[in-house]
Amino acid sequence: MIEAQTKVCQNCKSEFVIEPDDFGFYKKIKVPPPTWCPDCRQQRRMTWRNDYNFFIRKCDLCGQRILSVYSSDKPMPVYCPKCWWSDKWDAKEFKKDVDVNKPFFPQLKTLLNSVPALAILNDDGIASVNCQYSNYFALGKNCYMVINSWKVEECMYSVCLVGAKNTVDSAVILAGGEHLYHAINVDASSRCRYAFNSAGLLDCLYCYDCRNCSDCFMSIGLRGRKYYFKNKQYSKEEYENIVKSYSLQTWTGSERARKEFEEFILQYPRKCANIINSVNCSGDYLVNSKNAKHCYITVRVENSKYFERGDTIRDSYDCLSGGEQELCYESINPDNSYGALFTSYCHKDNEVLYSDSCQSSEHLLGCVGLKSSKYCILNKQYTKEEYEKITAQLIEKMKERGEYGEFMPASLSPFCYNESVAQDEYPLTKEMVMFRGLSWQESFTKTEGREDVSEIPDDINEVSADIIDKTLACFVCKRNYRIIEGELRFYRQNQVPVPRVCFFCRFAKLYKERGPVHLWNRVCQCSGQTSSNGAYENTTSHAHGENPCLAGFETSYAPDRPEIVYCEACYNSEIV
Numbered sequence: 112m113i114e115a116q117t118k119v120c121q122n123c124k125s126e127f128v129i130e131p132d133d134f135g136f137y138k139k140i141k142v143p144p145p146t147w148c149p150d151c152r153q154q155r156r157m158t159w160r161n162d163y164n165f166f167i168r169k170c171d172l173c174g175q176r177i178l179s180v181y182s183s184d185k186p187m188p189v190y191c192p193k194c195w196w197s198d199k200w201d202a203k204e205f206k207k208d209v210d211v212n213k214p215f216f217p218q219l220k221t222l223l224n225s226v227p228a229l230a231i232l233n234d235d236g237i238a239s240v241n242c243q244y245s246n247y248f249a250l251g252k253n254c255y256m257v258i259n260s261w262k263v264e265e266c267m268y269s270v271c272l273v274g275a276k277n278t279v280d281s282a283v284i285l286a287g288g289e290h291l292y293h294a295i296n297v298d299a300s301s302r303c304r305y306a307f308n309s310a311g312l313l314d315c316l317y318c319y320d321c322r323n324c325s326d327c328f329m330s331i332g333l334r335g336r337k338y339y340f341k342n343k344q345y346s347k348e349e350y351e352n353i354v355k356s357y358s359l360q361t362w363t364g365s366e367r368a369r370k371e372f373e374e375f376i377l378q379y380p381r382k383c384a385n386i387i388n389s390v391n392c393s394g395d396y397l398v399n400s401k402n403a404k405h406c407y408i409t410v411r412v413e414n415s416k417y418f419e420r421g422d423t424i425r426d427s428y429d430c431l432s433g434g435e436q437e438l439c440y441e442s443i444n445p446d447n448s449y450g451a452l453f454t455s456y457c458h459k460d461n462e463v464l465y466s467d468s469c470q471s472s473e474h475l476l477g478c479v480g481l482k483s484s485k486y487c488i489l490n491k492q493y494t495k496e497e498y499e500k501i502t503a504q505l506i507e508k509m510k511e512r513g514e515y516g517e518f519m520p521a522s523l524s525p526f527c528y529n530e531s532v533a534q535d536e537y538p539l540t541k542e543m544v545m546f547r548g549l550s551w552q553e554s555f556t557k558t559e560g561r562e563d564v565s566e567i568p569d570d571i572n573e574v575s576a577d578i579i580d581k582t583l584a585c586f587v588c589k590r591n592y593r594i595i596e597g598e599l600r601f602y603r604q605n606q607v608p609v610p611r612v613c614f615f616c617r618f619a620k621l622y623k624e625r626g627p628v629h630l631w632n633r634v635c636q637c638s639g640q641t642s643s644n645g646a647y648e649n650t651t652s653h654a655h656g657e658n659p660c661l662a663g664f665e666t667s668y669a670p671d672r673p674e675i676v677y678c679e680a681c682y683n684s685e686i687v
């Protein structure tokens with residue numbers, strides 16, 4: 112029986128634990144145990160993914176002006192999706208001879224710098240219509256700046272949506288919804304704004320963990336209620352007058368409501384984690400899973416760990432985004448793959464290692480942009496026997512050099528640190544990024560300084576149609592932004608005021624409100640009759656009686672957070 116081992120992270124020098132089950136997994140996929148801690152590994156993977164920093168450039172094959180996640184100063188050519196997926200070019204023409212005795216990553220870097228990259232992960236013009244400005248995106252209609260989403264219509268400025276319609280500034284909508292504004296982890300709901308961790312809502316405003324409710328405003332933990340304000344029942348007329356009194360169609364009114372709501376729900380306990388119908392799991396926003404640890408925004412996950420954003424995952428560790436996959440490790444988007452190790456955007460692959468953007472392939476090592484290929488190293492074709500012999504030698508040498516078993520270094524990533532999602536989760540200053548030998552993107556911060564409209568009307572009904580022709584300036588970061596036509600239509604239809612902040616700041620807020628991708632060990636803050644800070648008085652007696660609960664749990668609420676965090680049992684006792 113192998114025992115848990117405490118190791119020191121070779122990157123940040125903090126301690127981390129490798130559990131007995133983890134050793135079993137590493138053995139199964141024949142990789143040495145990691146030398147970096149889970150956070151440093153996640154940060155390194157995240158440097159390989161740019162969700163929403165887009166650049167206008169030209170396609171290096173057809174010459175058209177396109178939108179891309181790659182700025183025009185990147186070393187490799189960039190092709191628009193139509194060109195990249197076509198047979199007008201062959202990634203094997205960029206092949207390199209591998210030298211097993213030389214460090215592997217510089218050899219891979221040379222290939223990464225020469226093979227054409229796919230401008231954006233978006234099927235616009237193929238299976239999607241009018242969704243050009245979206246990334247990691249499929250099967251949509253009329254969407255703008257929607258990331259990591261599919262089967263969506265008329266959505267804008269959102270992340271992780273499945274089946275949503277007419278939704279703006281929202282994240283983690285996995286089972287549909289429509290007319291949602293600023294909703295996070297909300298399912299099967301309609302005409303709601305500022306809704307969090309809720310399901311089955313209709314016409315609800317500023318609600319947290321409410322289920323099957325309609326016409327509720329500024330409430331938390333309600334089940335099957337109607338005409339509730341601040342968790343109290345009102346008549347229909349009273350309720351309507353209260354909502355009206357907030358003037359939510361104005362910026363000042365909606366900001367006042369938001370602040371009041373945030374203060375109001377702070378007096379109530381929160382559940383330590385959003386885990387539904389799952390056994391032996393930890394993480395947040397986890398549904399229908401078994402033995403899934405440190406998993407976030409994941410559905411149907413089994414025997415997996417350190418996963419963010421996934422659906423139908425078996426025996427996989429350390430992945431960022433993915434679906435229908437098995438035995439994958441340290442990979443980004445290894446969708447429909449088996450045995451993808453240390454890969455980025457490799458789909459429908461079988462036993463592919465250290466590769467980027469390879470599709471429908473098997474037995475590849477260090478390849479970039481290959482489609483339907485087999486037995487290749489650095490894009491060069493070998494016979495099965497040659498491939499097996501060279502990969503065995505190469506892996507042995509890589510192990511000796513401490514290269515094998517680690518994800519591709521951040522220094523190989525095509526993205527500057529502040530273009531990547533690492534900057535959202537692990538923000539660094541330019542100086543810190545340079546100190547680490549990574550690159551920093553300057554060009555997208557240069558859209559400041561213009562302002563056509565110094566004052567946007569407070570009330571959405573007083574905003575004139577020509578606002579879509581104007582350049583606005585974000586009052587938080589000064590960056591310029593615009594309101595697009597569909598967006599204005601949404602605000603008017605849903606009586607939402609025009610935002611005073613740019614979408615970069617709004618995205619940052621969404622990521623922040625969704626919570627960190629990290630767990631802390633904490634103890635239930637129920638002290639018997641009240642919460643331990645005295646702010647909340649329990650409404651029923653709990654199984655632990657008048658003594659403090661003391662149940663331990665893992666939660667994404669950091670210990671210094673102001674929220675009252677209860678264990679699942681105490682929370683369920685309070686929420687009827």
Ligand SMILES: [Zn+2]
Nearest residue numbers: 120123148151
């Ligand atoms: Zn570390």
Ligand SMILES: [Zn+2]
Nearest residue numbers: 170173191194
């Ligand atoms: Zn093209």
Ligand SMILES: [Zn+2]
Nearest residue numbers: 585588613616
């Ligand atoms: Zn801003």
Ligand SMILES: [Zn+2]
Nearest residue numbers: 635660678681
């Ligand atoms: Zn408790």
Ligand SMILES: [Zn+2]
Nearest residue numbers: 637653660681
């Ligand atoms: Zn309790």
